[in-house]
Amino acid sequence: MPDSLFTGASSALRPIHAVTPTTLDPFLAGPGAAWRGWVAAAEFKANAGAILTLPGDDGGAAAVLFGLGEAADRPSLVAGTLGARLPAGDYALGSGFDDPALATLAFALGAYRFSRYRAGEPGPRLQVPTGVDAAHVARIADGVTLARDLVNTPANDMGPTELAEAAADLAERHGAAFAVVYGDALAEGFPLIHTVGAGATVARSPRLIDVTWGDDAAPRLTLVGKGVCFDTGGLDIKPSAGMRLMKKDMGGAANILGLAHMVMDAGLPVRLRVLIPAVENAVSSRAFRPGDVFRSRKGLTVEIGNTDAEGRLVLADALALAAEEKPDLIVDLATLTGAARVAVGPDIAPIYGTDDSLIAELTRHGDAVADPVWHMPLWPDYQTMLDSKVADINNAGNSPFAGSITAALFLSRFVPDDIPWLHGDIFAWTPSAKPGKPEGGEAQAIRALFAWLSARYGA
Template sequence: MVTEHLIEQGAETEVVALVPLTKAGLETWLADHDAARTWVDSVGFAAESGSLCLIPGPDGRLAIALAGVADPTEDPWGLAALPSRLPPGRYRLTPEPATPRSASWAALSWTLAGYSFDRYKKSAPRRDGPDLVWPGLANRAWVSHCAEATRLVRDLVNTPAADLGPAELAGAAEALAARFGANCRTVVGDGLLVENYPAIHTVGRAATTARRPRLIDLSWGDEQAPRVTLVGKGVCFDSGGLDLKPSSSMKLMKKDMGGAAHVLGLALMIMASDLPVRLRVLIPAVENAVSAEAMRPLDVLTTRKGLTVEIGNTDAEGRLILADALCEAASEAPDLLIDIATLTGAARTALGPDLPALFCNDEKLADAILAAGRAEADPLWRLPLYAPYRRLLDSKVADIASVSDGPYAGAITAALFLQEFVGPDIAWAHLDVMAWNGATRPGRPEGGEALALRALFAVIAARFPIPDAYPVAT
């Protein structure tokens, strides 16, 4: 169940009061619960963030659990540390969260605190609670969809490349399509040349026959509805090609399909919420391998758009496969076009692992995404599509070079490269994401991570609203 450890309250069920308290709020609570003061003082509980105070009732059973938190109304992960520390049982937040946003965040953080990637473990973590009674104001549909989408992204990114190649990634998209009655078509191997996706073919042709490159094309919704198109980078493993990565850089490259995982997660939220849009998801899926068929530095390839590209570095393959997919996406002139990719180390150097870099050619769209990131505690940071840097991609032998020869502005030049394949009149956002937690935090274990999903869904739901629905961030 996607919302595990969230339960209904039965009249016969014994429930422990779970009281989140800031340091400032502890004294106020004690003023109304004077009988508990002696116990609280005796155990030295001061509502420090992450601390617990378990208070027994007259019969000796646990009656109240006080939990020190930083700010439960503003931090969606405020309760995520508790499920691993509380004893098994049934708990109810007391008092109930006062807004739909705080109630939904509490439920989301609680259920995601139970996430673990245990596909390869002989013994799975315990699943016997604690359980939380659903907060009354929680948007249960949003919590369920967001939790499931987050788990999907994490599971896909965490799966080793040996078990998640282009074919398996296509299988994940096909399963999602089947669930929601969507269409899913895949163009495979030399079929990419027949249907004019030469850049995707060139990047992926060095892989084995079992891991042939492909374009995954999912569509859902009323064909007359506004068009929302999502494009995700699906490099299932990136060796760097002939410009081979060092081992330290190659180690995490199972996550280089993180953009594809993100657009599948976002698609799940859109379809599960039945947003009134015509959704299309395009995922170029490849393995950037080394063989006699691999592309070479200074090769020139022709893209779907007809632009020729000089290969400056075979390790900058993601932008090449996205070029073909973005060209196809732009051919339909969608009302909204979003691509997500684990594209550049330069973005991580600039912003670190938690902040996706946002590039956008539409001011209103950029403002909406940034505002949603703040409202949903799912932040992004905007970097510029600085046109003068386009000169850094000039080539003497082709229409454009895949990379700059210099060490500067790598995330910007990558975004400018992608912009060449998007029409100027299309509202387009490009997200350069890490898709990985380097260390474990409450609700966010080390490993694959979904970034900006809540923010992007909020933007799409606001642009194409369901009548009578309300947003989570209120």
């Protein structure tokens, strides 16, 4: 998170007063009496997200009125529009915010800009309110920024090599161990990861990223992220419209790295492992074909029903590796299916898992931090949709129905029943800007996961 988002200044701060249509008149009858005429002339009605600068005696900006609207469920969330819309200057939260910590985080998340290729103008800075844990806010904003930056970076600058470099940088930052498996070792030990990435050029060859951190004696937490840096669909090639946003198909990996940053920066008492299969699903004479059959790391044979169902293949080998050391918990995130978006849209992360009570806990924490997740069923009767006549399982369902569920069921075949496992079929993208969510790459479910993991491991 850029240091420029927050200020330690104690003077020359412009207070931001949050008001609803109901509380506007009481404010103007009390502390805002001097601005009653100004507000009336501007026809400010305190609609959600409305901003009105209030003048001082010298004619400059003295304060800001910020509209919450009348039906705001979590008023402080609306503060996510402030970082994007206020002019440069130093500000402080004034009256009317129900949750200063959430408002501060929303301000930071809304102020995000992807500036790798185009420099932005200086933006507003906010003083962290007294009583708000600045380090906690910064930790979460940093993790979100990391995830968004990785997703927003186009594939020409974010291939498997660059994704590995980003993971290595994060590992170095936190004193974690870093390793990469590639080449012959990958082909031998992780055949599905190698298969999906075989069609790419040598410079964009597949690899498995492996980061470990923490005390070996601590509870073992393993995070797995789908790192398909670009997905053409392979020989079952996508149409151009379907390929337009496929730079974000490594959104699972980006989000896992953002979550890993939060976990390590907070010093959660866990032994963390991060596994990212990083590939490009390219079209070439070396690309895998529909009808091919491959043996997975776990030993199950997989028939290729569709080369565009590649994410579950690379995750299968990574999950099999994760399970080998029998961790206390495995969590994977992946931009896995369009069916998930049909089911819940872009803003909600569908969550599957082997323990309903864990998902219920995660859902509660997601609601508390305004990062919603939704429990979806691992419906066992749909396993037959993945039947193959020549292999143990097919990577694509034989029906147009329940695509997100069958993808999760496919993954479940590679995680033993006795290991708690959660799978998030995320979108990792905000199609149109909302408070705290600029259009573009998005961190999805990781604030919920971090809140839940912090509670679960006693931090």
